[in-house]
Amino acid sequence: MTKLVINAANKKSKINKEIYGHFSEHLGRCIYEGIYVGEHSAIPNRNGMRTDVVEALKKIKVPVLRWPGGCFADEYHWRDGIGPKEQRKKMINTHWGGVVEDNSFGTHEFFELCEQLGCEAYVNGNLGSGTVQEMSEWVEYITFGGQSPMTEQRAANGHPDPWKLNFFGVGNENWGCGGNMNPDYYANEYRRYQTYVRNYDSASPIFKICCGANVDDYEWTEEVLKTCFHHSEERVHGFMDGLSLHYYVFPEGWDTKGSATEFDEKVWYKTLAKAWRMKELVERHGKIMDRFDPEKKIGMIVDEWGAWYDVEPGTNPGFLYQQNTIRDALVAGITLNIFNKHSDRVKMANLAQMVNVLQSVILTDGADMILTPTYHVFDMYKYHQDAQLLDSYIETEEIGLEDEWRVPNLTESVSQAQDGSLHITITNLSAEDAYDVETALTGYRAETVTGEIVHGEMHEKNTFEEPQRVQVRPFEGARLADGKICFTIPACSVLHLEVKGTAC
Template sequence: MARLVINTKKKVSKINKEIYGHFSEHLGRCIYEGIYVGEDSPIENVNGMRCDVVEALKEMKVPVLRWPGGCFADEYHWKDGIGPKETRKKMINTHWGGVVEDNSFGTHEFFELCEQLGCETYINGNLGSGTVQEMSEWVEYMTFEGVSPMAELRAKNGHEKPWKVDFFGVGNESWGCGGNMNPDFYANEYRRYQTFIRDYKTGEHIEKICCGANVDDYEWTKEVLDTCFRHSLPFQHGFMDGLSLHYYVHPEGWDVKGSATDFDETVWYKTLNKALYMEELIQRHGAIMDTYDPEKKIGMIVDEWGTWYTCEPGTNPGFLYQQNTMRDALVAGITLNIFNKHSDRVKMANLAQMVNVLQSVLLTEGEKMVKTPTYHIFNMYKHHQDAELLDSHMETKTIGTGEWNVPNLTESVSVAEDGTLHITLTNLSLEEDYEIDTTILDKAVSQVRGEIVTGEMHAKNTFEEPETVTVETFDKAELTEGGLKFTIPKCSVVHLEVR
């Protein structure tokens, strides 16, 4: 029997809702066909946005959406995506698939999508191939209310009132596809570009995200912060609100990656082992950030994360389309528990990507739409959004095969404003169920409600069988004198709501 102890008197940190954020890039069928089909499509839509997709995402409570990239952001020139659609420039998407980008989904369409979703906006600006003027004018176009060239242009294009930009990324992967820069060079560019991302409206601040490291490039983190913090500029309000981190799980390595659906027990544990590496990355990058920012005013922004496999056979390799199984459900549950546990430093995260790309929550094919196992995890975990992380400890044991060892269980616990506890647990084992004896300190428990996502490790949802993996009622938890007792099945993710 494993023991879980929850201290309801010890609130650790707020779990920002933005930790449950998402990412949509002009890549494959993420935007076009996945989200946006145009006003004239036979697929039901509102102003071009698929109704089925929007409703599914609203149910999941998407808190924030990042756009337009990704690598695409540093070749995106925003003026190509405004004005009448028939006059917008066409271009070749050189990063992703070599297909024609017609720019029919641009700034106005992005804000329309976010308004339909009721979510915050995260714009990624073009530092790699764009100018300071271009970036500054985009911010003016989106947010300035008054007399100015960009405000007049926005009104001419049909939107007199400004929008609200919540977050703005100054470049993307500047160490790679965003310009192949050295950290000190990028940091000086960041200092320059961010100066012209202005807060035009009193009381509304655009949070600026600095490009952080690729995986374990701790030198990048240190040198960027060292250069940025020189001459005490960062102590000015709003100079830097977040530093990004990108990490993808490649079971067989960057070059090979591995199949999304054809894997054995060893690869299962190998994948989960690599997902757990996220904790070390957060701790080590976080320790460097603590040197410059001990009060944790600058958030760690994990704005690209998830599984990345070899694309599905017969699909365009530049579209990064992959299936989604119970393995992805466990990766999602593990990672979100880690983010919750480190919510004192991790302030936003964005799963890559929302629809039809990498570890997506939805798949579409024509008029059909499927919710993936990952979707159901986000839908269960949504109760953690803006809740308070509670101190908790789980007894675990090591399982796995060969060198690929993992703890058998992970968990996180939060308390909502109304006092409800939300406990999320993952069982990483393919063979064993585990009995959990839960002690809840300083709280009398009178009611528990549970839900579960479980199945055979290869289980997936297809357009022919869309509900093979879904959320089911979990009624195995029993009240005890000190808390709860239940058994968590193998290969599962459980959410318990305790009152």
């Protein structure tokens, strides 16, 4: 019998809702076809946004959306995407697929999408190929409510009132596609550019995000923080609110990543071991941040994460379109549990990407839409948003087929919602074995327990022919016995239990 211990009296950090954020880049069919079809499309839409996609995303309570990239951000010039659409500049998307970008989805359309979703806006600015003036004027165009050439232009384009800009990233992956910069060079550029990302509305200051490391580049984290804090120890918190981290799970490697749907048990464990590595990355980068920022005022922003496989056969290699299986549900569940457990430092995360790209929550084909296993995990985990992390511990054992790719058999996180209910999320990484779990609660008297689950054979997926094969199903196996919660979690599964009761 596996023991899960929860101390409801020991409330830890708040799990920011933004940890459940998403990312939409001008890449493949994410924006165009996936989210935006235009006002004159036969596909039902509101102001060009697909109604079916928007409604599905609202159900999982998308809290924040990052746009326009990604690598695309550091070649994006915002003025190309405003004004009459027939007059907008057409360009080649050199990063992704070499296709024509007609800029019909720009600033106004992005904020329209955020309004329809009811989510916060996270805009990535162009530091790699743009100017300080360009970035500064974009922020002014978006947020200033007074009189200026930027506000006059915004009004002429149909939006007299400013929008609320919650988060602003000063560049993206500037160690790579954003300019191939060294960390000290980028950090000095960051200091300069962010100076002109002005807070025109003092009541709603913009949360400024600095470009952080790729995977385990701890030197980048160290040097960027050292340069930003140089001569600025007391003032740095005024110009850096977050530091990003990017990490993708490549089952095989960068050149040949492996199939999204055809894999054996060895690759199953290898993939999940790489997902579990997120814990090490968050903790090691976090320790470096602690030296400069012991009060944890600067948030870790994991604004690109997820599984990255070879594209589906017959699709454009630059579109990064891939299927989504039970394996991806486990990658999502493992990663979100890690973020929850480290929510004292991790303040936002953005799954890459929202629709039709990488580990997406939705796939579309013309007017058809399917929800992926990853979508259903986000649907179950939404109860953690803005909840209080509780102290919890689960007994684990290492499993796997090779010493190099061993993983814990179970991962978990537990939170308490504002209505007092407890939410337990557990992943079973085993390809074959179920586990009996007995949960001991302290500081809380459980009165009812209900559950829901995503599980199945490791290769199961939703297709346009079988869109409901993988879905959230009721879990009837949890019971209360002598104040304890007992259940059996099946192999290849992500489980959510809701416990209602009273504090004691």
